[in-house]
Amino acid sequence: MKLPLCIVGCGNWAGEVMDEIHDMTDEFEFWFASRDLGKAKAYCNRYNGTGAFGSYEEAATDSHIKAMYFLTPHDLHLDNARLACSNGKHVLVEKPIARTIQEAQKLASVAKDANVSLMIAENFRFLPTVSKAIQLIAEGIVGKLRSVEIEAKGPETAIEWRASRSRTGGGRFIDAGVHYIDILVRLGGFPDRLYATELLPKIQQIDGEDGIAMIAHLPGDVTGTIVYSGSTPTTNRVSRIEASGTEGVISFEPFGEEVLIDTLDGQTSFPVESAHRGLRRMLQEFRSSIVEHRSPVMSAIEATKDLAIVLAVYESTRTRQTVDLVQPIIHR
Ligand SMILES: NC(=O)c1ccc[n+]([C@@H]2O[C@H](COP(=O)([O-])OP(=O)(O)OC[C@H]3O[C@@H](n4cnc5c(N)ncnc54)[C@H](OP(=O)(O)O)[C@@H]3O)[C@@H](O)[C@H]2O)c1
CATH class of the missing domain: 3.30.360.10 (Dihydrodipicolinate Reductase; domain 2)
Known part of the structure; x- marks a missing residue:
């Protein structure tokens, strides 16, 4: 199964991650979302993606997208996850999971209530x-x-x-x-x-x-x-x-x-x-956890311990x- 994954937040780390994973096209279909459509299109062209969105909301509500990978500032991780979960998308969110334990707990419960997979992108x-x-x-x-x-x-x-x-x-x-x-x-x-x-x-x-x-x-x-x-x-x-x-x-x-x-x-x-x-292995684990309906190795529990x-x-x-x-x- 090819997982349609939207890379959300076309900043520095998104570029470095894509440099390492862009050829994983047997496993993923890459889409890109930015607050600026031009940026999303530029990333999409550079990494041979499938499509681009000019807002995170547009990506979250698009029926092609099954999972969203948020590479955004820490204060946005909870709201970003809420957006994805409320639209039934699986979530991969950059480390740290959140800024406080309360935020991390909310993030985990939002994913649990939506019955979607949640993994923290701790590549180490x-x-x-x-x-x-x-x-x-x-x-x-x-x-x-x-x-x-x-x-x-x-x-x-x-x-x-x-x-x-x-x-x-x-x-x-x-x-x-x-x-x-x-x-x-x-x-x-x-x-x-x-x-x-x-x-x-x-x-x-x-x-x-x-x-x-x-x-x-x-x-x-x-x-x-x-x-x-x-x-x-x-x-x-x-x-x-x-x-x-x-x-x-x-x-x-x-x-x-x-x-x-x-x-x-x-x-x-x-x-x-x-x-x-470790980014390829990290993405493989995210996809496998979804396909196998199991908790990912880098779960909210593990990430909250680190936090x-x-x-x-x-x-x-x-x-x-x-x-x-x-x-x-x-x-x-
Ligand atoms: N695993 C690692 O080794 C590693 C390394 C570096 C960073 N990270 C993590 O990756 C995440 C992003 O870091 P980064 O270095 O890529 O940061 P960055 O270059 O500043 O990019 C962050 C992106 O988030 C989006 N964004 C949405 N709302 C924003 C707002 N209000 N202010 C600023 N940006 C906003 C922007 O994308 P759009 O304009 O396209 O919407 C921006 O380009 C962080 O969680 C960071 O901890 C992880």
């Missing part, structure tokens, strides 16, 4: 490097896990809606840092407490933070750390994950093609399939206190 969930590292940890190759350490730094610019705390729900961490939370939870589990601090001085003039350092207590007394900066002025982007155990260290770069094991016996490389940024950690990080930076966490409840 589909990276083979992360899956391989999880498998190696489970096999005990580095012994008992002691720490998961994540360092991610790069020069990014946050302008327009991205500079507004009320529109993003925070700063750079809820936007790009949330990917690393997803990795942390998958490798080490959901934390029961954490402490975080903002990196200062701020380099970007945005309402929210442009860098965070956090330390979390994970199940089994594993320590999790993330140092994330969305504005380090360097050409050398860093994105390094390490999982250290009693018998060695697993390390990888998320978009890399190998996972390394380092022990006292030496270093071993485990190659993984090249999946670029809860981001929000606990913000609480800790505000209060300068350790924050206790419980997993949020989402009925799906």
